[in-house]
Amino acid sequence: MSVVLHDPSGAALPFEAGQFFTLVLRIGKKEIKRAYSASSPSHETNEVRLTIKEVPGGQASPFVVRDLSAGYELEVLGPSGNFTVAKGTKRIILLGGGSGITPLMSIARTLLAKGGGERIDLVFGNRSEKDIIFQADLEKLSAEHGELFKVRHVLEEGSSVASRTGRLDQATVLAELDAIGAFDGDESHFFVCGPLGMMDEAKAALASRGISGSRMKEERFVSLADNQTGAEESTEAQEVGIIILGKKKSIYVRPGQTILEAGLDDGLEMPNSCTVGGCGTCRVKLVSGQVSMAEPNCLDSDERAQGYILACSSKPLSPCVVEVE
Structure with a gap:
């Protein structure tokens, strides 16, 4: 099934072939974010076509496939991702x-x-x-x-x-x-x-x-879409030091919050895009402390071995320090 997105203002929706968009879905009392790739060619900027396969037992894809209809308005984030072809590739x-x-x-x-x-x-x-x-x-x-x-x-x-x-x-x-x-x-x-x-x-x-x-x-x-296991949560707020351009700012991450959510709430400029663990834009290095990260996500084994985590998917289990690179 495909969902076709148009900007209500008539503005173009530019993206690069291979990128994806994040849909912010409000299902009942929950806000759920899911990332879906564009299947349409990137030069057709008047619309973006997302092709979505329903995942049995999932939260988001059944709603998108069965309940969305023409005229439905929703928040869209992106485009995101670096799964693109470099110029000159033959x-x-x-x-x-x-x-x-x-x-x-x-x-x-x-x-x-x-x-x-x-x-x-x-x-x-x-x-x-x-x-x-x-x-x-x-x-x-x-x-x-x-x-x-x-x-x-x-x-x-x-x-x-x-x-x-x-x-x-x-x-x-x-x-x-x-x-x-x-x-x-x-x-x-x-x-x-x-x-x-x-x-x-x-x-x-x-x-x-x-x-x-x-x-x-x-x-x-x-x-990632409907099979992601949520991060374990601390029962109390944890202090997290966030290093940006060599300067550390300490914030408190409440139970249920991710490091990214808390950082943005505190006014920090932390890179992010899809917010569902799919693009890697929010990747930070864990300098000290323990976190729980939702799985699966886009980090590969080499990145994990080097100590990287995704701020959008990670919740602190102890006082931590992370560095934005």
């Missing part, structure tokens, strides 16, 4: 699973419409053919753009449209990428988005061929 490999196709679709639509001559290959994993989001659109784009846009489906349940049957695990990712010559030369840039397990397998496959850093980007927020 070979683009998109690795997607399930609803992770959404930002990849925006990237493909945008680049193909601009006609810059980039070669784009999509390897898309799903359970079955009926689960393929955008199947008709993908077939149309492939037919229209020939060698510039190729799609390979990997399905757990066999189908005539599948190039391979099975899960999109490390071995399958390597086999699919070898089949399209993705590792020939050093021009390919890889974009990975999907369920956490699939992304870990894809990243391991790429790492085994020496692909990392500037040639690989990942977008993890699609797994």
